[in-house]
Amino acid sequence: MKKTLTAALLLATTAVTACSATEPQPVRQAAKSTVAWAPCEDLTGPDGKPLNDTSLECGSVPVPLDPAKPEGEKIDLALIRIKATGDRLGSLVFNFGGPGASGVDTLALAAKLFASLGTRYDLVSFDPRGVERSSGVRCGQIEKYLSVDMEDLDSEKLTKEFVAACAKDSGKVLPHVGTVNAAEDLERLRTALGDAKLNYFGLSYGTHLGAVYATRYPKNVGRFVLDGAYDPTVTFKERAVTQVKGFKQAFDAFAKDCVAQGCDLGGDPAAVQKSVDELLAGLKAKPVKVGDRDLTSGLAEIGVFAALYSTFTWPVLEQAVAAAVKGNGQALLSMADSYVGRKPDGTYSTMMTSVQAISCMDSAERPDDAAIAEVEKATGEIYPMLRSGGLGLLCRNWPVKGDDAAKRIDATGSAPIVVVGGKGDPATPYEWAPKLTAQLKTGVLLTYEGEGHGAYLSGSSCVTRALDTYLLTGKTPAPGTTCPAA
Template sequence: MTKRRSRITAAFFALVVLLSTSTSYAYEDGKAVAVGQRGMDRFYKQVLSWGPCQPFAVDERSRSAFKRGDVQCARLEVPLDYEKPEDRAVSVGVLRRVASEPQRRIGSLVVNPGGPGGSGMTYVAGMIDQQKNSAIGKRFDLVGFDPRGVGASEPRVQCLTDAERDEQRLRPKDVGADETEAQNKDYVKKCTERTGVDVLANVGTRDVVRDVDVLRAALGDQKLSYLGYSYGTRIGTLYAETFPKNVRAMVLDGAVAVKQDKVADAARQAQAFQDAFGRFAAWCAQRDCPIGTDPALAQNRLDILTGGLKDKPMAVRDRKLSHSDARTATLQAMYSDRLWETLLRGLQELKQSRGDTLLQLADQYLGRTNDGSYSRIQDAFIAIRCMDEPPVKDRAELEANRRRVLEILGNEDAVQTDERALGPCAFWPAPHSSEPHQPELQGQGLPQVLVVSTTGDPATPYQSGVDLAAALRARLLTYKGNQHTAFLHNIQCVDGIGTNYLVELRLPEADSTC
C-alpha cells in the first residue's frame, strides 16, 4: 500500500483476487473426497475438541472478544498441502456459539468476514450480542473460523514485526520504481524467512475452500450454510463451484468481482472509491468542512490539507501521523457513511495541527491495536493475493495496465505513478495456485443462493454483485446505501430477507431492493 500520491481512488488497485480453478471431487454420504486421493479420512472424520477460547487469542481484539462465557473454540486439523495429505498437517482456529434453541437447531452457520486475512473467530464473537435472540442466533450455531495462516490458525503468516510495520508507515513514499521494488523484495524475503515457503505456497483460496469442507464435516453438517462478506464471497463462490452438492444455503454480501479482466475491475473499484469520496465531500460541504463547500474542489483541498505531512509527519503523543496514514484514514471512512462524522472530526483536528482521530482511523484499517500490536491482516492480504492471481512481472505490462485504467476512468489523478514498480507478488517464492475464470456450475446441483449488493459500496462495487448473481444464477438483493456490506447490519429490510432465506430457505420470487 505504498503509493506516491494522495489519491484515495486507486488505493486498492491490487485488491482484485481472481477465482481459482476447481478440483474434481466425488461425493460419499454428503462428504467430498478428492478423486484418487488417499489419506483424507482422518481429516473428514475428526471430532473437534471444544474448550475455552482465551488460549486462542493472539492480539488485543481477540483477547477481549474471547472473554465471553458463551463461546467455545477448537482446532481443526487440515493438510498443509492437499496434494500430499499424508505429510504435514496445520490447524485452523474455530469458534462457535451454540444455538439458543437447540431443539429447533438447523445446523451451523459458518461466517467469513472478508479481508482476505480477517478473523472469523473475532468477528463472530462480536456479532453474538446482536444475534443471540434473533432467528439466526436461535436456530444456528454461529461459527467463525480463521482461514489458514490467519489469526489463531497455526502457523500464521508473518512478514513484518510490529515495529517494522510502524516504521513502514513513516517511510517516504516519493521514491523511484527501483527503490520501491527493492523494498518489495525485502518484504518478500522477510515473509519467506518468517513464515516458510511451504506455508506461503498453500494459503490461497483454493486451499481455504477445501478447509471449509473439512470444517463442515467436522461440525456434523451434511450441507453447508454459509455467510460470506467481501472476500468471503470469493470463498463462497469457489466452494459453490467445487462442492455444489454440499451447499444448503449461502448469503454472499459485497461481492468481489468474478470477471477475468482485473484491470477493468480495478478501474471499477477506483471509480467507486472516487464516487464515495464525492458523496462524502457533498455531505461535508453542509458542515464546518475543512475541505471546503465545493465538492468539485474537495480533493484538491484535501491534498493541500495533508500535503505538509509528506515532509514532516505530525507528532501524536509518542507516535507520528504520516501522509500515508492520513490517506489510509480517509480510505477507511469511505467504507461506511457511519464513519463520515469521524473523518470530519479528524480533518478538523488536522487543520488545528492535531492527528489523533486520523491516526485511529488508519490504525483501524491496518489492524493496529492500542497495545501496539498488529493483527497481521496486511501480511495475510498480500500472501493470499499472491497465491490467487498470476503476478505481473514486467514493467511494460504495469505501464499498459496503468494506461488502460486511465482510459477507462478518464482521470489521470486516479492513476498511481509508482504502479510502474513491480509489487511483492512479482517476487513471491511460490507460483500462484489459481487462474481467473467464471464459475462453472452447469448441471452441478447448486441450490439457489442469495447475493447482496449495495449501490454505494466503494470496496466491492455494486455491479460486481450483479455480475456474481448472474454467474451463480442467484437471487440478487440490492441495498441502496453508502457502506461496504449490509446483511445483519441493523437494516430491517435486508436482515429480514436474508434471515428468511437462511432459516426457511425462502427467497423472494424476484430480485429485490431495500
C-alpha cells in the same frame, strides 16, 4: 515513484419486492460435532484488554498443510462458536473478508450484529489458512511498509524487501494458501461441525471463498449468502481501476453528505477534497507527532479510505481530518491502525500480509513494467490520491507461483445462492454482483441502493429482513429484488 506498495496494501432501487414463493430448502439433520470446544483464552477487545465473554467457545480443526498430501504435515485452523440460543437449525459459518480477516476475532467482536440469526444457528467462524492463528503469514515489520511515503522511495526495492521478509518468516505456508485450498478446508470444517450441508455467510472476499466452495461441492451447499460480491475473473488492472472508481464515488458521496450536514472541511465537495489533499501534502512534508509515533501521509491516506467503507464512519472521518489539520492526528492514526490490524501493544495481526499472500496465489498474472505503468496511469487519471499499480508489483515479485483455479466459478447443481451487491459499495463495486450471480448459475441477485461496503450491516431493514428470511426459512428473495438506501 508511485504509491504502488502502500496503495496495494490498502486495496483487496427504488422498490422492495416480496419474497418468492419458492419452497424452503430443508435443513438436514446434523451429526455430532467432532470439534473439542473450550472457553476462548486469547481474545481481546479494541482496547487490548481480555474479552471475557462466556458465550464464546474456541476450538480447532487439523487440515493438511499441502492438500495434495492429506496424510502429510498438518496445520490447525482456529475456530470460534456461539451456540444457538433457540431451536437449532445447524451451524452458520462466516468469512468476513480480506482476504486475511480473522474470523475468530471478528465474530467475537461483532456477534451482536447477527443476533437474529444466532437464535437458530450456532454462529461459527475461523481463521483461514495463512491468517492469524491458522499459520498466519508474517512479513517482518509491517509498519515500515505502511508508514512510508512511496513517492520518495524506490517502490521496486521496497517491494522486494517486503516479499523477502514474507518468504523468510512464512516460507513454509506461502505455497499452500489461496482460495482453492481454503475451500477444501471449508469442506473439512463442515464435516467436523457435523453439518449435512454447509450454511454460509460470506462478506467481501468471503463471497469468493463461498463461490469456490459451491463450485467444488455444489451438492453440499445449504443456505448461502454472498454479500459484497467479488468477481474473481477480473485482471489486476480491472480490479484496481474498478475499486479506485468505487472509492472516488464513495469519497464524493461522503463530501456531499458532509456539506449537507454542515462540514468543517469546506462549503462544497471540491473544498472538502482540497482539505484532504492539503492535509496529505502537509504530512508528506512534515508528519504530525502522535505520542512517540508519526502520522505520515501514507498512514493518513489509509485512515481516510478506511472510513469510506461505511456511512457510519463518515462523521468520524470529518472530525478526524479536521483535527489533523489542526495538528491532532490521534483519531486519523487510530483509524489507520484499526484498518491495518495494529494492536494497542504495537504488534500487528496478519491482515495486511495474509491478503497479499492469498491474492497472489489466486492469480497467474505476473505483469511487467509496462503493464504496471498502464495501471498506474489509468488509476491516476481516475483519482490521483489512489494512483497505484494495484497488486501487480507485489505479485510479480512474489516467491511462489499463482494459478487461475480460483477464477473458475460454476455452482451448477447447488441450492439457490443469494448474492448481494450495493450500488454505493467502494471496495466491491456493484458491477461485480451481477457478474458473480451469472457465473454461479444458481445465484439470486439482491440489490441494495445505498452506500457502504456490505449491505447486511448497512442498517437497511429491507436487506436484513430479506436475508434473515432466507437464512431462517429458506425462502429466497424474488428475482430483481431491490432495497432502497437505509
